[in-house]
Amino acid sequence: MKLSFSPEELAFRDEVRAFVARHFPPHQPFTPGTADEDRWARALLEQGWAAYQWPVEFGGTGWDLTQRYIWERETALAGVPARMGGMGMFMLAPVLYTYGSAEQCRRFLPGILDNSVEWCQGYSEPEAGSDLAALRTRAELHGDHYVVNGLKTWTSYAHIADWMFCIVRTESAARRQDGISFLLIDMRSPGVSVQPIVTLDGRHSTLNTVTLTDVRVPVEQRVGQEGQGWRYAKGLLTHERTGLAYVADSTRRLRRLRETAARTDTGAGRLIDDPLFAAKLAEVEIDLIALEITELRTLAETASGQAPGNQSSILKLQGTLVLQRLTELFVECVGPQALPYDFDERGLREEMSTYLIGRSASIAGGTNEVQRDIIARHVLGLS
Numbered sequence: 131m132k133l134s135f136s137p138e139e140l141a142f143r144d145e146v147r148a149f150v151a152r153h154f155p156p157h158q159p160f161t162p163g164t165a166d167e168d169r170w171a172r173a174l175l176e177q178g179w180a181a182y183q184w185p186v187e188f189g190g191t192g193w194d195l196t197q198r199y200i201w202e203r204e205t206a207l208a209g210v211p212a213r214m215g216g217m218g219m220f221m222l223a224p225v226l227y228t229y230g231s232a233e234q235c236r237r238f239l240p241g242i243l244d245n246s247v248e249w250c251q252g253y254s255e256p257e258a259g260s261d262l263a264a265l266r267t268r269a270e271l272h273g274d275h276y277v278v279n280g281l282k283t284w285t286s287y288a289h290i291a292d293w294m295f296c297i298v299r300t301e302s303a304a305r306r307q308d309g310i311s312f313l314l315i316d317m318r319s320p321g322v323s324v325q326p327i328v329t330l331d332g333r334h335s336t337l338n339t340v341t342l343t344d345v346r347v348p349v350e351q352r353v354g355q356e357g358q359g360w361r362y363a364k365g366l367l368t369h370e371r372t373g374l375a376y377v378a379d380s381t382r383r384l385r386r387l388r389e390t391a392a393r394t395d396t397g398a399g400r401l402i403d404d405p406l407f408a409a410k411l412a413e414v415e416i417d418l419i420a421l422e423i424t425e426l427r428t429l430a431e432t433a434s435g436q437a438p439g440n441q442s443s444i445l446k447l448q449g450t451l452v453l454q455r456l457t458e459l460f461v462e463c464v465g466p467q468a469l470p471y472d473f474d475e476r477g478l479r480e481e482m483s484t485y486l487i488g489r490s491a492s493i494a495g496g497t498n499e500v501q502r503d504i505i506a507r508h509v510l511g512l513s
């Protein structure tokens with residue numbers, strides 16, 4: 131199994147590094163929530179790298195898995211986003227160009243590519259999260275449109291979204307996964323109402339509930355066949371599940387944690403020299419190295435044609451745990467200063483809010499308990 135890069139891949143890595151450094155050199159890092167976001171989105175579009183996961187014919191790069199990995203790693207290490215397009219870019223677009231009509235691709239992909247149209251994902255409902263097939267939002271066909279009624283929850287970015295891709299029940303089938311359809315809903319349609327959910331960090335940052343009351347959705351906004359939505363949604367969840375190990379992001383956090391701990395005076399010396407703290411740091415670093423090897427192993431297998439399969443559950447589970455431990459250690463490191471520095475003058479989140487919002491990583495995208503179940507059954511072969 132090949133775990134190192136070829137000369138061509140190393141040359142590509144250098145090209146990526148140079149591109150990122152040209153726009154955000156180390157002395158001028160990317161700052162989220164500022165004009166840097168528009169500047170980076172424009173640079174990506176001009177370079178032709180905005181939709182780095184898409185096939186060339188739809189405006190993507192056509193990069194192979196290793197190139198995508200290098201791109202994601204280098205951008206995360208430099209602290210810039212790998213992509214600017216939100217949920218439309220990495221979750222909906224693959225469904226559209228795989229299962230959608232040519233007309234749907236023409237209509238929706240350009241707005242996703244240039245980041246001018248914001249999308250949100252309407253899957254979860256109050257009684258349907260891990261058990262998504264229990265969803266109850268109904269869509270009834272009336273001539274050339276559906277009438278949709280139901281309640282979606284935990285809908286990230288619904289408050290700023292122009293459109294929502296969602297799954298709804300179009301018929302009651304014997305198997306719950308059947309009879310589900312995939313609809314694209316204009317958020318300005320009459321009957322769509324968005325309510326904020328305030329999260330543990332004390333803010334309405336991303337989450338919402340979306341109430342759908344007699345919402346009319348033209349039939350041409352259904353992707354694929356009626357009743358086949360589960361299949362499309364499952365494909366989409368696989369997309370969501372890759373890249374969830376946060377290895378490069380955690381590597382950057384670890385580096386920053388080391389630097390901060392080296393500057394922190396405990397009264398009895400530097401925190402980084404404290405044996406207890408150093409042991410915790412070493413423990414999380416070892417887990418991170420093991421995670422990186424697992425990620426590279428998965429990449430090597432996938433690049434040689436095997437499906438990523440259930441290993442992605444290991445990456446999601448361990449990736450989340452490492453990330454959460456790092457945010458805990460950061461709070462421990464800055465101690466009482468964590469709270470006063472919670473929001474700086476630009477309203478950016480700092481250590482405490484990163485720690486608090488980081489708890490949700492083990493729920494979103496499939497909970498850790500569910501990942502453990504998958505690992506037990508399908509990786510370890512326990513019944």
Ligand SMILES: Cc1cc2nc3c(=O)[nH]c(=O)nc-3n(C[C@H](O)[C@H](O)[C@H](O)COP(=O)(O)OP(=O)(O)OC[C@H]3O[C@@H](n4cnc5c(N)ncnc54)[C@H](O)[C@@H]3O)c2cc1C
Nearest residue numbers: 251252253254259260284285286490493494495497499500
């Ligand atoms: C920050 C964040 C953003 C999100 N964004 C979106 C979004 O944009 N769109 C969207 O549709 N959804 C979104 N979600 C919802 C997310 O997909 C669900 O929260 C997740 O699937 C879990 O569902 P639930 O919250 O209903 O919990 P439940 O499924 O009710 O789970 C409750 C508890 O029971 C455990 N549990 C459930 N089933 C099992 C089982 N079979 N075995 C063992 N334990 C089990 C779970 O692990 C959990 O601890 C988001 C969630 C979060 C936290």
